[in-house]
Amino acid sequence: MRSEEIPGTSGPVGTTVVWFRDDLRLADNAALQWAAARGPVVGLVVDEDPGVTGARQAGGASAWWRGRSLENLGTRLAGYRVPLLHLRGDPTVIVPALPGILGAGAVVWNRRYVEALCRVDAVVKQRLARQGVEVHSFAGHLLTEPWQVRSGGGGPYRVFTPYSRAARQLAEEATAAAVDDVPGVPDGLRGPVDPPAAVPFPAVPRSAPEPWTVTLERVWDPGEETALASLAAFTGDDRSSVSGREGTRAGYAVGRDFPGQDATSRLSPHLRHGELSPHRVWFAVGAAAERGDLRWEDAVALRTELLWRDFSWQRLYHRPDLATRCVREEFDRFPWRGDRSGATATDTATATEPCHPSAPDPVLAGDLAAWRSGETGFPLVDAGMRELWATGWMHNRVRMVVASFLTKNLLIHWRLGEEWFWDTLVDADPASNPFNWQWAAGCGDDASPYFRIFNPVTQQKKFDPDGEYVGRWTAAVDDPGSVVEPVVDLAVSREEALEAYRKIRQ
Ligand SMILES: Cc1cc2nc3c(=O)[nH]c(=O)nc-3n(C[C@H](O)[C@H](O)[C@H](O)COP(=O)(O)OP(=O)(O)OC[C@H]3O[C@@H](n4cnc5c(N)ncnc54)[C@H](O)[C@@H]3O)c2cc1C
Known part of the structure; x- marks a missing residue:
């Protein structure tokens, strides 16, 4: 268990809605873990209307990945009899309405850091709290929260090297606080006994894949199991699970610069959609180095790349116009x-x-x-x-x-x-x-x-x-x-x- 403070649950007192966003996984998912400890869980995904949220519309390829990953998440949750509602529209209307309809006493999610979406979450939180619904948000997408790593002057770092020094220390402390591994699927995860009541919002129908996605289908298999298998292949935990990648790990620190060598992890889409937590990757490469399956220099180099990922998010958090304005x-x-x-x-x-x-x-x-x-x-x-x-x-x-x-x-x-x-x-x-x-x-x-x-x-x-x-x-x-x-x-x-x-x- 990571050292982040997780609010105590007040025992099994009713259904919790878990709103999945960029965290399409069951393992090491703090929001899901909290909900499962409280009682039955209903999963929720909202295809948010960018016209309402003001956030950027997803690109074609990442939207394809997300769709396939959601199918996988739904199947995995169904294995625990947890329903996954997939709705479409304005989240500030849909999410606050659900507890009343479903008889849920709590709504939880893992945080996101795009300014427009933070505003959405703040409105949802306020509306839920006004109804007396318990609501909590958790960390899960990054190694450190974007406001956590501060320079000596108290502001956010704008240069990677000093940022990474401070962030690495925090990430290492969090890993040291892990008991013996990163959390798996929460114990006792289950859905409500009765199926959820019908909700008055449009559900997202399953649509046929578009023809251009055929090539992506051939290369990738979105979802948590494949993400874990790819990580295991990279760290030498399971050398047979991802064909063709065996033996590529030893030279990551150097080989990562040579595109013909396939030395990198290819975990980026899995991390992007939250099928893996960055903490799990951080922990796994360290454990592999301790076992001798990965050289320490390779583990450290991979961890540095994860810190670049965190740094990008830290910069976006403090510069919400990063995609539209030159910083300099x-x-x-x-x-x-x-x-x-x-x-x-x-x-x-x-x-x-x-x-x-x-x-x-x-x-x-x-x-x-x-x-x-x-x-x-x-x-x-x-x-x-x-x-x-x-x-x-x-x-x-x-x-x-x-x-x-x-x-x-x-x-x-x-x-x-x-x-x-x-x-x-x-x-x-x-x-x-x-x-x-x-x-x-x-x-x-x-x-x-x-x-x-x-x-x-x-x-x-x-x-x-x-x-x-x-x-x-x-x-x-x-x-x-x-x-x-x-x-x-x-x-x-x-x-x-x-x-x-x-x-x-x-
Ligand atoms: C112009 C440009 C655009 C990019 N756009 C994206 C993007 O939209 N999404 C994205 O995830 N990465 C982006 N990257 C960063 C990087 O190219 C990819 O993360 C990396 O190639 C993914 O391959 P991998 O998983 O095998 O990486 P590995 O070398 O195995 O690294 C492990 C993980 O570290 C993270 N990472 C590695 N390099 C970077 C980096 N420079 N910045 C941020 N995170 C990093 C990724 O999550 C990656 O999966 C971009 C880089 C450039 C130069």
Whole structure:
């Protein structure tokens, strides 16, 4: 059990509604655990209308994942006779109405950190409390809460290294407080004896999968069991459960930079949808290192990546406009293509309007289309974009290269890239995606320095020397005749980018 204070339950006094959001799991789920200790449980999922909440509409690939993961959650809960209501509409109306209809005395959930959704939760909490319904929220999506890690001055950190030092210590303390493992499925989990009463809100019907999701179906199997199996395969707990990944763990700290080596965990969509808790991953890699199944340097490196994930959420919490505004304001004057119509990289950057992509011009549209479809003529970029389209995922090293290429060689606004990733990544999340895009574009907190422009050709030589990765996704390696003409001159575009950067700094 983690050290977070969990409010005491007053014994088995009636049904509790557990509102599932980004925590589609039974194990290590503090809200579910509290509810199961109190009595029967009814699960709830609400497809929240973005027009009402003001939150961003989910992208296509992550919405597909969520749908499949919810099916899995429903099946798992049914195994404990816990019903899962899947409703659609305004959560500030639906959730407060349910206790009266279902005869439930409490509603619980695990917290979320998008500003618009925090507002929703505050309204729901207030309305429930007014009716005398017990309501609690718990931590579960991050290693530390975004307000928990403070700098010496009392404010939130904006630089990763000191943040990670402080956050690592807190995460380690929480792990040390675990008795011998992270909690599993709560003891005594069960549903009410009678099926829940009919509710006067539209249920979400099961819909047939859209044709474009066929490729995702081939690659992924969303749900908690697969998430746990993938973690076990990574940590050496169960070397046979995820085919083809055996033996990839030993070199994570180094191998994670080589996209052809498949050395990374591929846990990101599972973490995104809460099929696994980050605490479980943190704990599991430490336990694997103690057993000798994973080298400590690999466990520490993986934990550092989890801290980057927490840091992204911490930044979003304190900068709710992370997906729409450059954190470093001088970049509002940067002549991104797709920001001010007709602007080119060599224009004098004088615009002061906030950075927002506007309707692209035809040349820009062509370059953007080439980038999206993996036809830029640079094999590493093209391989990455094709991997993304085919699988809904892309290796981190290649994400950095394609983002640098879009923003620094094509000089296209980072928001246009962010939006494409948002729609196509199965792990697209409201914090990590804009945070990393701003990092790659040079305009975020603790960002990669602007003058650090990845050269996709040298990156390929360094990180895919045998063409293993590029060959997997493009024909270019075997068939030089299929090589696409480069859409841009790397040296010229690099100079243009640096010149534009010099101007905004004047
Ligand atoms: C432009 C760009 C956009 C990105 N968009 C997303 C996104 O929408 N969602 C997302 O989860 N990650 C995003 N990332 C971060 C990173 O690329 C992925 O988390 C990683 O590739 C997932 O693969 P993995 O699970 O095998 O990672 P591993 O190397 O095994 O890392 C373990 C976990 O740590 C977390 N993590 C790793 N790197 C980062 C990082 N840089 N920032 C935040 N968390 C990290 C992930 O949850 C990941 O599953 C983005 C990176 C870039 C450069």
